[in-house]
Amino acid sequence: MKITPTTVLDFKQALREDLPVPKHLTILALGSHGDVFPNVVLGAALQQAGFRVRLITFANFGPLVNQFGLDFAPVPGNAEVLLASSGGLALLESGQNILKQYRALRQTFWQVADGLTDLLSKPNIWQTDGILNQLPASLYGRSLAERLQIPLINVAVIPMLRTRLFPMVAFPGWPAFLPGYNALTYLLAEQLVWSGFRQSVNRWRQEVLGLGKRPFLGAFSQLGHTPTLLGFSPHIVPRPSDWESTIQFTGYWLPDEPDWTPPNGLVRFLEDGPPPILVSFGSMAVRNPQRLTALVLQAAQLTNQRLILQSGWAGLGQQDLPPTVFALDYAPYRWLFPRLAAVVHHGGSGTTGFGFWAGIPNILTPFLFDQFYWGERIQVLGVGPAPIPQKKLTAEKLAVAMTTAVSDQSMRQKAAALGEKIRQEDGLATAVAAIQQLLC
Structure with missing residues (x-):
């Protein structure tokens, strides 16, 4: 079902007086088990603290999400199958570079926009007070928060925010003595990501959410000013001095499963x-x-x-x-x-x-x-x-x-x-x- 801008506004007007209490959060997490699991754990902790939490992720993670008692909104797809079928596996084994790996995988993310569009046909998806976004560069989460006019919080378990002090992950550190090298690695990585997502994100923004296109080079300059929670420790990644105060280390999001019995x-x-x-x-x-x-x-x-x-x-x-x-x-x-x-x-x-x-x-x-x-x-x-x-x-x-x-x-x-x-x-x-x- 295609959601028109008018439909979106009608949903919000109809629900504004009856937003659920306690506050409701939607977590958008798409990727492998290592990407999704920390967000499931965080969602469970938020639910224990009194929030109501919905997690949007690939359908194959349903048992995991249900195990932790979260509301589950599936996007069609299986991260394991997508990785293997997209050609990424063969490229990894042949040792090809990250650019070619990404090109092989980028096509799979067109499914994300289609899956989110299907979800948005369900009125309850609009009943949320904030979005926690795991995907790099905010992408779909930022657009959804913009349309609903609700807060966006980025969450990450990898240091991917711009800094002059070290290069983007996956880039070599040896030429760091070159002036501007570290900053350049972030620009290159951002455009690599955006080149894969730009068409699907902009089509989704225009046709589904009724928003304008993102700039040709994306909206990465906003990331450092957006509230961001980093699920790892400053003992491992020292805090760069040029990061904004909106970026906060929390330490690792590690689950506890006291009811498990070892075989x-x-x-x-x-x-x-x-x-x-x-x-x-x-x-x-x-x-x-x-x-x-x-x-x-x-x-x-x-x-x-x-x-x-x-x-x-x-x-x-x-x-x-x-x-x-x-x-x-x-x-x-x-x-x-x-x-x-x-x-x-x-x-x-x-x-x-x-x-x-x-x-x-x-x-x-x-x-x-x-x-x-x-x-x-x-x-x-x-x-x-x-x-x-x-x-x-x-x-x-x-x-x-x-x-x-x-x-x-x-x-x-x-x-x-x-x-x-x-x-x-x-x-x-x-x-x-x-x-x-x-x-x-």
């Missing part, structure tokens, strides 16, 4: 030997999970190291495993990570944050984008070995990293000390308090 097999495995290393590549899919599993097992054999293999989207461990390796489907990281010696993973912001929180070394094998940034921060902070890009991963390199993470006492002490600092932060409480102050 007996996992408990026995943890009790039967020294702390293992977890290997998990989260929402990163690979074409040959058997080959990747074999590589990981070889690294474990070279180091005589016990492992837990979490299957994830990579499909690890779907074969016969030695008794020193446990195949895991799921366990809450808050429960599992303190019981580990270290964690090998792709470098998603959430998994990285749990590694920091637990005070154990992170071993990163990044696939793309911000994962390389987190690997660099881990190395600089001395809480993990140098990252090994996925396309360069070998059993021998992984074995060396595992040995370092387990035996380097200075690294382990730094990781433990950093963990103590991170655990003193309450990211969810800080975020909720900030939102209450902005909206109430």
Whole structure:
């Protein structure tokens, strides 16, 4: 159904007198599990604080959203399928650059505008007092807040706001001595994003919301002035001096699942030997999970190291495993990570944050984008070995990293000390308090 500007205004006029109390928030979060999950956790914390919360995300995240008791408004699509079918997976494995990866994925986001248009045909979608937007550059969320004339709060788990002090994530830092290089990386990244979204966003603004087009170069200059909550720690990303006061660190948004009961097999495995290393590549899919599993097992054999293999989207461990390796489907990281010696993973912001929180070394094998940034921060902070890009991963390199993470006492002490600092932060409480102050 096409929503005309008149229809939108009629909805708002009809509902203005009966807006729900307590205040209602809509969270717009579209991406992989690592993008969506922190927003689900934040939504649950807001709901516990007395807000009513709706989460708009891909349909395949319905069980996750329902598990945390949030109102669910699905956009058609499956992030895992979209990543694999768009060609992004093949490009990642062939080692092509981020520009080509993005070009392969950009077509999938045309579905977002169509899905949001379908949602807007339902009058209850307009019953909201504020929008929390996870997508880079605000995009659809900013346009919706503009039409409804309600507050917009940007939320992020990756540092992507302009600064002169370091380059945009995924850009190399080595030419930083060049005047203006850091600023240029943000402009290039912004236009890369906008080139993929411009047509769909502007069509949606004009045909659905009755708004004018965004400028040809976008509206990125507004981002630094928009209230923004960063779901990570200044102990990991020092605050740039040129950021506006509207940008606030909260600390990590880490869930607690007290009702979860560990399976007996996992408990026995943890009790039967020294702390293992977890290997998990989260929402990163690979074409040959058997080959990747074999590589990981070889690294474990070279180091005589016990492992837990979490299957994830990579499909690890779907074969016969030695008794020193446990195949895991799921366990809450808050429960599992303190019981580990270290964690090998792709470098998603959430998994990285749990590694920091637990005070154990992170071993990163990044696939793309911000994962390389987190690997660099881990190395600089001395809480993990140098990252090994996925396309360069070998059993021998992984074995060396595992040995370092387990035996380097200075690294382990730094990781433990950093963990103590991170655990003193309450990211969810800080975020909720900030939102209450902005909206109430």
